[in-house]
Amino acid sequence: DQQVKQNSPSLSVQEGRISILNCDYTNSMFDYFLWYKKYPAEGPTFLISISSIKDKNEDGRFTVFLNKSAKHLSLHIVPSQPGDSAVYFCAAGGGANNLFFGTGTRLTVIP
Amino acid sequence: DAGVTQSPTHLIKTRGQQVTLRCSPISGHKSVSWYQQVLGQGPQFIFQYYEKEERGRGNFPDRFSARQFPNYSSELNVNALLLGDSALYLCASSASGGSNYGYTFGSGTRLTVV
Numbered sequence: 001d002q003q004v005k006q007n008s009p010s011l012s013v014q015e016g017r018i019s020i021l022n023c024d025y026t027n028s029m030f031d032y033f034l035w036y037k038k039y040p041a042e043g044p045t046f047l048i049s050i051s052s053i054k055d056k057n058e059d060g061r062f063t064v065f066l067n068k069s070a071k072h073l074s075l076h077i078v079p080s081q082p083g084d085s086a087v088y089f090c091a092a093g094g095g096a097n098n099l100f101f102g103t104g105t106r107l108t109v110i111p
Numbered sequence: 112d113a114g115v116t117q118s119p120t121h122l123i124k125t126r127g128q129q130v131t132l133r134c135s136p137i138s139g140h141k142s143v144s145w146y147q148q149v150l151g152q153g154p155q156f157i158f159q160y161y162e163k164e165e166r167g168r169g170n171f172p173d174r175f176s177a178r179q180f181p182n183y184s185s186e187l188n189v190n191a192l193l194l195g196d197s198a199l200y201l202c203a204s205s206a207s208g209g210s211n212y213g214y215t216f217g218s219g220t221r222l223t224v225v
Contacts, residue, residue, distance in 0.1 A: 004153070036216075043115070043201055043216030044154065089153050097167050098144065099214070101153030 003027045004092050006102035014110050019077040021105050023090030026071065030092040034099065035064060035075045038087045047088075048075070080109045113138070115204050115217035123223045124192050132187045132220045136204030142166075143185040144214060145177055146201040154201055160185055161207075189222075197224045 005024045013019045021035075031052040036044035050057040050064045050073070057064050063076045077084055090102040116135045124130050136143050142161040146154035156169035160179035179185045183204075189196055199221050203214035 006153075041218065043203075043218045045216070046214065091153075097142075097159050097161070098156035098169065099154075101146075101155070103151065103153050 001026075002103075003030075004090055004100045004102040006088075006090055006105050008105050009103070010106040010108070012108045012110060013080045015082055016079045019075075019080045019084065019107055019109070021075040021077075021088050021090075021107065023073050023075075023102055024071055025073075025092050025100075027092070027094070027100075028071070029094045030100075031094040032092070033064070033066060033073050034091045034093075035062075036089045036091060036101075037084075038089060038104070044089055052094075077107075080107075082109045082111050085109045115202055115215055117200075117202050117217040117220050119220060120218065121221045121223075123225060126192055126194060126224055128192050129188065129190045130192060130222060132189075132200050132202075132222070134185045134187070134202030134204075134217060136183050136185070136202075137215055140204035140206050140215075141183055142205045142207060143179055143183065144203045144205075145185070145187045146203065146216075147171075148199040148201060148219070149195075150198070157187065192224045194224050197222060 034049040035047040038044045048062045066073045087104045089104045091099040093099045118133045144159040145157040148154045158177040159167040163179045174190045177187045199219040201219045203216045
């Protein structure tokens with residue numbers, strides 16, 4: 001049972017434009033959410049997180065939005081750069097000390 | 112500063128064999144977690160160890176076992192390998208037992224079972 005879902009396996013965006021990556025979850029007990037970026041042959045790298053008590057968290061070009069009523073979060077990257085091309089994983093946790101990951105979205109930023 | 116180091120980076124094993132994967136956490140980190148990432152899927156939680164004690168176990172069969180040593184390094188063992196065990200095995204470390212501060216992942220061990 002996939003508790004965290006990323007329904008878009010891939011996304012292509014022009015350099016300088018906004019990239020929006022989406023994630024849905026089913027477990028209302030999750031109380032924090034994270035985004036990881038993964039390049040080939042490397043482990044996932046932590047990008048940004050948000051607690052369930054917030055609806056927005058911003059870090060430079062990266063902003064995560066949380067809509068608890070819809071059980072939906074999104075990652076906005078503005079402006080997108082070619083170096084942002086990677087697989088992005090959404091993850092959620094709560095209570096237990098482990099994370100549930102989505103299946104990932106491959107972002108390609110076209111120069 | 113060294114990050115999370117995993118060895119070996121690649122491994123090929125035959126069905127039925129046993130394998131041991133190793134992980135050294137970031138210096139000062141006392142928690143190590145293991146995840147399995149099958150091609151096309153996200154990482155799935157296998158184990159977490161904190162201060163040498165098992166803190167969590169995912170939905171994996173008993174063929175999977177792990178331990179943490181006094182220096183906080185960890186080993187993941189898989190017995191009676193199946194073709195479906197072929198995956199990228201990721202180790203992650205964190206300073207505390209909770210994962211909400213963001214793990215630091217290693218580059219993983221790519222296991223191929225033939």
